Amino acid sequence: MDAAEFRRRGKEMVDYVADYLEKIEERPVYPDLEPGYLRDLIPTEAPCEPESFEDLMQDVERVIMPGITHWHSPNFFAYFPAASSYPAMLADMLCGAIGCIGFSWSTASEATLMSLLAARCKAVRRVQAVESERSESDVLSKLVAYTSDQAHSSVERAALIGAVMMRKVPTDEHFAVREEMLKKMVEEDKAAGLIPFYFCATLGTTPSCAFDHITKLGPLCNKENMWMHIDAAYAGSAFICPEFRPLLNGIEYADSFNFNPHKWLLINFDCSTMWVKKRTDIIGHWQIPLGRRFRSLKMWFVFRLYGLKGLQAHIRKQVALAKEFESLVQADNRFEICAEVILGLVCFRLKGSNELNQNLLKRITKSREIHLVPCQLSGRFVLRFAICARTTESRHIQRAWRHITQLAFELLQEQPH
Amino acid sequence: MDAAEFRRRGKEMVDYVADYLEKIEERPVYPDLEPGYLRDLIPTEAPCEPESFEDLMQDVERVIMPGITHWHSPNFFAYFPAASSYPAMLADMLCGAIGCIGFSWSTASEATLMSLLAARCKAVRRVQAVESERSESDVLSKLVAYTSDQAHSSVERAALIGAVMMRKVPTDEHFAVREEMLKKMVEEDKAAGLIPFYFCATLGTTPSCAFDHITKLGPLCNKENMWMHIDAAYAGSAFICPEFRPLLNGIEYADSFNFNPHKWLLINFDCSTMWVKKRTDIIGHWQIPLGRRFRSLKMWFVFRLYGLKGLQAHIRKQVALAKEFESLVQADNRFEICAEVILGLVCFRLKGSNELNQNLLKRITKSREIHLVPCQLSGRFVLRFAICARTTESRHIQRAWRHITQLAFELLQEQPH
Incomplete structure (x- = not known):
């Protein structure tokens, strides 16, 4: 889609939005569907070839709208208001176009924090299962996490928030963490009575796009009962290309994985995705860690209108x-x-x-x-x-x-x- | 602004966005201004009367654009990419119109968490300043936070994440926390060797819109060196009306305050605002806690086009x-x-x-x-x-x-x- 088509489609969308809001009362305020209804209505994979905007918008009515709770219907009296106004929508259009990133904390950082907290909870339970007399605060004071000296500053901050120790693992001449470096630190710490519980690997570091050696680091983490989180905030988008997929080898050992489609997959900020090997590790404790806009909608638009090939x-x-x-x-x-x-x-x-x-x-x-x-x-x-x-x-x-x-x-x- | 005007303005905005992106190369990629330049260009208060859309858009070029780093300029080679595409922008328009709230964790929850973490850090430093031999993990294990039994579940979760105890204070017949109830619990806990450090008051609880008695609770918290955070997620918007301002009495005792303009102030989700009495309590440790879109833009649009009166x-x-x-x-x-x-x-x-x-x-x-x-x-x-x-x-x-x-x-x- 180029600027000329955006002018046309954008104006159609403005009318669609105005129509939607003017006639919102005609729609049932609450969906008459069971969770999971979407599964049969959408393909399991993103399209390879781009699709047309007309097809997409037909599917908005066919696929998306039946599942929506219409928060802005005048028949909606649940929870509290969710504000909405035309000026705010206009501003959001402009905001999306400017697409500048306010700094200090990115959404990949939140994924790191959540994985660290899940790992912390799991480690406490694991230690207490064996040594039931140990208090939670005693275990917490012995936990130690690891990450590369090239890792994003948010990893250190996650440890600060989680009130656990974090050690920086030195990197090799390619700015990557190798198995032997982590192994040495873990063994020293265990000998000192500490409990290694978490390693945050980076695929594509911020300074130089270096890749930690997860094919070797993964088995080490699994053996030591350490949660391995993979931060692929930038590089993750490249794995849609088969030729870059080998950079992901070792992913099978990871407990959690994060990348930011808002970095390199044409999805406007913000959009960060996280996979967790065992859902219960995360959900059982603090659910999915973010209030969220309906962000998947823009992924769906982009996947369909670009196609995998695009x-x-x-x-x-x-x-x-x-x-x-x-x-x-x-x-x-x-x-x-x-x-x-x-x-x-x-x-x-x-x-x-x-x-x-x-x-x-x-x-x-x-x-x-x-x-x-x-x-x-x-x-x-x-x-x-x-x-x-x-x-x-x-x-x-x-x-x-x-x-x-x-x-x-x-x-x-x-x-x- | 009604739907008819939105149709017109929305289409103008589509053209503005397309023009902006087509001619982005003509703009200097990096602003030639010092932080703070905005202060002299904008009024210190939101307008009382609504302003015109033309005036607003003129100010976008006059006030906003000179301060923008154009992340989508082809001359931008800094950091990593911030994705942007026309389909994602179209989806965001639709997403803004649907404006449904994905559940599990709201942005007010994040404000609560950040205030609790700041309070935790401050408490550890305060105790260690007096008893330098006490370890951080020992102090952490003694910290205790309080909130109403009517408080949002996110308050409990903040304590879980921060690995500190959280006690529920029983409420009176109006579902509000009174001073004597908190005082009793604090005194019992101190007698047991614990360290009270944080109280999350609610102005406008989720179940019944009850207001904790902060005029009395505030002095108690100040006296006991307990951080008082105020969660006014919903009710906060009402304080723009003088007749509701008395509900805010006692705010002068608070260390932090949060409300969600995305609930009741006509700003589309998401938009949550937080005030902190001492900036250094928050910033010194983990900065502002959120990756962020350019959300203030929609506040500016709404303030100007509705005016305080609207x-x-x-x-x-x-x-x-x-x-x-x-x-x-x-x-x-x-x-x-x-x-x-x-x-x-x-x-x-x-x-x-x-x-x-x-x-x-x-x-x-x-x-x-x-x-x-x-x-x-x-x-x-x-x-x-x-x-x-x-x-x-x-x-x-x-x-x-x-x-x-x-x-x-x-x-x-x-x-x-």
Whole structure:
């Protein structure tokens, strides 16, 4: 769907929404269906080929609407009000278009927290089943969780909230956690009387898109009764392409898995998905951890209107653009690549000091032509070039590189020789 | 704004969104402004009179856009992608219109959790400042939090997540917590070596819209170094009307306060607001607790296009409708009112057994004409009639009452005499 079609479909949708709300009284306020009715009405897989908007909207009436409790019907007197107004809807349209991300805590972070809490509860029950005299607070004080030194800051925060210890596992030269590193820490901690209970692996770290070795880490966690949560917030979307599926090997050992379709699967923010091996581990205690809008609707729209092929093409194109940028960097011997380019992220820097690279980034930021953020890799200041926008084309990559090299040229000219 | 104007404005917004995304490259990807720039561009208060949509959209360009980092510009290479597509935006429009609430955990629940965690952290620091030899896990195991036996289930869950004890304070005949009840429990617990640290008061409970006595509870909490959080999820919106402001007396003693504009202030789900007396209590530890969409945009739209007067009129009308329903119930001696009607909620029942009222609700639900949910008040099965939809008018109240009395008549006819 391009902008021209969006103009047309958007206006149809505005009318659909206005019709829906004007005639909402004509609909039964409460559905006459059993939970699970949807199963027979929808296919088990997303369509491979894109479908038409007309088919989709017919299915909105056929499939979705019969299952809806119409919270905005004037015959709805249950719970408390759920506010709704036309201006707020207009604002949400604009908000969706701007699609900027308010920072501090992402929804993948919440998945991490929930998995840690589930693991904590399970560990306490497991220890108390064997040593019934131990108090809950004693067990809690001995629990220890692990994650990569490259993991997202939200993992540490989950431990802070859950009031358990969290240890950072050092990574190898590819910024990945290897089995032997975790094993050593777990054995030391057990010898000291602590109880290892949780490991958060990362597939596609934030700084450099590194992949922890879960094929080996998984069996270790299973053997040690440690919950293995996998944070694949960014990289998870790539697993819809068979050629990237091997990066997911070892998933069979995981207790929980999270990725954010709002990062790389064309679903506007926010939309984060979580799988749990045993539902009861999560549901029995605090249910699904989020108040939620009807977010699955936008997944359904995107799956149907792009089709699997369209989504795969999007991922592949963005990986190709990253490879294109990587080639440009490699061809310029003033620069170096700092981590293997596996998906859509290129970590690079000028050969030279951290200060030099900090100055380069300052000039890039000041110019306001392109926007990048840095990371630290093994103490080195590195620039992260992530392929982000759906509309990024080769010409943007080429122009960005010309811009970066121009600024680098000016910077290097000014350096004392 | 009515449906007709929404059709017009919605289509203008579709074009604005398409224009924005088609020409996004022309905008500097990164803003050239300092944080705080907005302060001088916007008034300190919401407008009293509604403003025009044209003025608002002019301000979008004048006020909002200069401060935006354009995450969907093809010149944006920072962080990771934030997905965006036209189908997802269309789905979000529909999602906003349906506006159904996915259950299990609301955003007010997250505010409660965050306040409890902040209080926990503060309590541990306070105790350790005096008794430096006490371990964190020892202090944690002695902490005790309190809330009303009428409080939302999320309050208990917050304690479960935070791994601290939570005690339910019994309520008076109006379903409210009184000072003496909390005081007694706190004194008993202190005598037993526990550390009271947190009280979650409710203004407008879920079952019956009861108000805890915070003018007295507040000084007690302050004296005992207990964090007082106020959950006003529903009732909070009413405080924009001066005549309801006395219900907020005692707020000056609170450490944190939450209400959900998405409940009763015409802002589509989700939108929850939290105030904290000392920002550093929250921010220093885990920042603001939520990944977030650009939700303030819809508040801004609604404040401007309704004006304070329009929002006050909405609240007052809904309270009047609740009073109208209350009068209908009172005029029928087969029924009784079960709690004081303060805002937009009426708790009522047939005089008779819980089973009789359960049967009445079953018939109401089966008829699918109107939708209500029940509650328990002092062991009695009670029907909650909440004024919810923005479009509910007197005729809906009258019709709902005719419907309820018709079903009640049929039910009572069938009872053995």
